[in-house]
Amino acid sequence: MVAFMTAQLTKTAGLRRTLRQLAAIAGTTVTESIQQPVAFLILLSAVLMTLLVPVFQFHRFSEDGRLARDSGLSCMLVFGLALAAGTAGRSVAEEIARGTAAAVIGKPVARATFLLAKWLGVLGVVALFWCGVTAATLVSERCSAHFLTRGDFTGYAADPVTLLLAFAGTGIALATAAVRHYMWRRRFGVSAFLGVMASQVLVAAVSGFYNRFGQLYPLVGEAACEGCGGGHAHGAARLVFYHPELNLRVLPVALLVLFALAVFSALATALATRLQTGAALAVCATALLFGLAGDSLWAVAPLLSVRGLAAGLLPDVQHFWLCDAIARGGQVAWRYVAEAGVYALTCCALFLTVGCAVFRERDLG
Amino acid sequence: MAMDTKNVIETRGLKKTFLDFWRRPTVEAVKSLDLTVRQGEVFGLLGPNGSGKSTTIKMLLGLLHPTGGELRVLGARPDDMRAKARIGYLPEVSHLHPFLTPRETLRYYASLFGMTRVEAAKRTEELLAMVDLAQASDRAVGRFSKGMARRVGLAQALVNAPELLVLDEPTSGLDPIGCREVKDLVRILAKTGVTVLMTSHLLADVEDVCDRVAILDGGVLRAEGKIAELLRQPDAVRFLIEGLDDEAAESLRLELEARAGRRVRQDYPAMSLETFFLQVVAKEGRARDFALAPFLARPAAGQREGGTCAEA
């Protein structure tokens, strides 16, 4: 009995230690990665490219705001992939080469714990990036010109106030990071990355207090939702002073992109146990290309049943890319998102298992 | 041969051959090594460059997989986490996260041993004071000088109060004060029962602190034993007399020669450069304000100061 309890206690102690290790390694990976100027530049590029769409939009496609939304989601996928592969490469491949990984494995840290923690760290960086770009996409779609009919107004109305706020927020975040670095020696990269991300989320949230003509909603009384581009009916009993005119149908689609990025993070982390950053990025980009091209590519070679073969090896990115599904008011069911989440988790588990097996055999000399 | 679990480190026929991409052998770094390190001793692993010292150490820590042979560290295989939790390791080159400060680095390593935040913070401050880095503790280690990084590395190796301390060239990059401090530290730890395995190219350092040494060459063990035994010249005796003037020394020499019936040589030992350096830079207790000072009971062995030395 005593022996059993001791065994259980050591097990819990072991579990607690493993959890602490996961948190410490993943946390350090996040800090160290977003400290790198390149991480912050990737976020800034994705956010600016998304926000610039309403500024330089000369064409209207089938639907108001669609161009902004689609570019935002594309930026999220492409830049996110670069960020995931780059972060994994730096924090796994380069740490192995530099010997930092050996210093950690020299402690009571299992190799599997190390790799899992690295993946969690990469995922953390990608998730922060995702928050920023998702917010920027929502803002960008809102700021695009929408066709409106309001008592005295008929025509296209953009939302210059929110757009200005979004750009100003980015600028203020950079300035704050510089000041924090100058005054208190806080890490510039970390402050800038988190600041730009937070500024976009904040602007998206604040934009709910006014309509696209910049008029604040009254605190009481009937909702003055005339500028709303959402095209939905507003119940009388809803909050009147806060009305987020954001296309929240983007969220499930963006979440699917995050799942895809999680899968690529796992792939990149596994690859980085053997390959250098550049090579890992190249493999991930190829996987993305093949995964997205899907049937159209394989149709070229109908004789070869490589599709079936590749399906077993590569994640089917098409499951995670549902931009078209929300066109013209379409919805993506949350049930689908949940199923895709399970699929993504399975892919991650597979890649990480293979990664661990490879890493276990590797000499860290 | 059966392994004795009482030994802290025990290897039997340990081999390591590095392979290339196509799994063809490239270097035979360690060839059939039998090594035993006992509880509480300070063991020195010596050898020329490329003789396989670091390779051996990395195998002990489970960083490299042996190609053959048996290996037990603290009675367990090198990948046993419970055994690893009792080991402290200073790698040959201090591998640190360049963006972290020493304080963050030590807290990070402390948390890898499962310490809570409070425990980790406490241990960190103790260690920072011990390696004399408290003033530089908020600068990124990436910009540290080699010796400063080495100090962080050393502190990191002690974060878990290890039973076995593995130091791969602990004094490389350190100034003479640092070297001396490391040697003092090793001695103090050894007194408290910690087993130490260290490599070094500075033979004088090894001679100062190690109880036993092994000499590796080309991955093969060439000699092993207690330093005193290995270095003893059985047919010579040496006396050290302080405060004797030249005349008295000469007459004593003649007397000894007459008594022994052999030639007696006489010389004046110089103080070592290390001692001289320490005296020059020892501004107001500089060498002593090292936080270990309270533990420093006995003066360093092998420290030869002025006096007459006669050798027969």
Ligand SMILES: Nc1ncnc2c1ncn2[C@@H]1O[C@H](COP(=O)(O)OP(=O)(O)OP(=O)(O)O)[C@@H](O)[C@H]1O
């Ligand atoms: N990862 C590796 N891949 C291939 N060969 C290696 C590797 N690590 C070490 N070697 C080779 O193994 C041999 C022993 O190297 P090791 O680092 O153990 O030497 P050492 O005794 O520590 O030398 P030094 O005193 O210079 O530190 C050398 O010939 C070295 O080139």
Ligand SMILES: [Mg+2]
């Ligand atoms: Mg070496």
